[in-house]
Amino acid sequence: MRFTKMHGLGNDYVYVDCVRTRPPANPAQLSQAVSDRHFGIGADGLILICPSERADARMRMFNADGSESEMCGNGIRCVAKFVHDHGIATKSRLTIETGRGVLGLDLEVRDGKAVRVRVNMGEPILESAKIPTTLPGDPPVNAKLVAGGTTFEVTCVSMGNPHAVVYAGDEFFRTDTRDLVAELGPKLEYHEAFPRRINAHFVRVHSPSEVTMRTWERGSGITLACGTGACSVCVAGVLTGRTGRKLLAHLPGGDLELEWAEADNCVYMTGPATEVFTGEWPTA
């Protein structure tokens, strides 16, 4: 099986062209195998680029544990780059079908290759999270819950896939002694309030237009960036009055530009997409 390793801000996936080659029989199992950083290719998961009747291509994304997610923000930028650079559709405006519908993308092309992509990530979904306790006076997306013995105030936003945003102290950004994201991220992911599990983001606000965030991803653990997560942080910032509609998010792997547009209620995400190498994965 031919594959291409790509990343968006270090959020890396193995991409397989299923437009021109047969799709893998068991993508969940394949994702676990290729993602293994010691015995596989090494990745946060697997993304299949498939034919679509409604868009230029369709993506299916699998986390490193084999679970399938509805969407991947860093992944969709790389899918667009692959579709463009590898000649599936050589336009600078593309549509990609995802688990949350068809999304539109604008590619910045240099020397024939897409380098940056702006994605219309669609409207945030705010009523999807089922949370037992809401804070008095807060919208239902805000909740207080206890995970791993720590009380969290979370803001839940779905971008097709579920996210919990926590405004956290400096201790969540230190990794020299004890990594609280590694310790408490999984407790939030598997919290009983989230029957479909959740992606957890720990955010420090610098100004109304700038944050730093770290992520614990559902099904993949700590990653260097999460695109849908950064969109949820942008929305959560507006909902909680902490940040404005335009946001620069610093993630461990680099920066994303975000905007929750008033005009159409959609979230726009802009960031890079990078191809690393191609190879052959042995199939039985």
Ligand SMILES: N[C@@H](CCC[C@H](N)C(=O)O)C(=O)O
């Ligand atoms: N890294 C992604 C999100 C991948 C899916 C996520 N782990 C989930 O299960 O929902 C992104 O860039 O959005």
